[in-house]
Amino acid sequence: DYASSGVPEVLPPDMAVLGEPNRESMIRALDEGIAHVRKGLSDPWGQHMRVKSMYSWYDVAERAETVYRRVLATNNQPLIDRLRRFADCGVVAGKIFASIVAFDFLVWRFLDWMAPRDEIDLATRGVVGVSQG
Secondary structure: OHHHOOHHHHOOHHHOOOOOOOHHHHHHHHHHHHHHHHOOOOOHHHHHHHHHHHOOHHHHHHHHHHHHHHHHHOOOOOHHHHHHHHHOOOOOHHHHHHHHHHHHHHHHHHHHHHOOHHHOOOOOOOOOOOOOO
């Protein structure tokens, strides 16, 4: 439902009109939002300034770094398992997705062969948890 969409955690209730993920509820929410704007009850610049004061690039970067660290900590699935999962996404689309993943894997292996990762200097300046020595 909309309560688990992440929107209520990001925007205050007076800055968003939410609806359930069904046609009738979405139409109601859109009608309500449009009426709000037409009545002049919406101040786009004021909302921009509120959002600007609620968030900072430092916080955004910190959250992104947390996500990246979680991704790095996960175990990689074997390629064949990933290809099967993509192939199961539909008769046509699944095969397209799996083909793209397979092609991407081949490009990655080619690039790794052309410029092996052990020959690339790592950028460590400013990276949390890496010594600056």
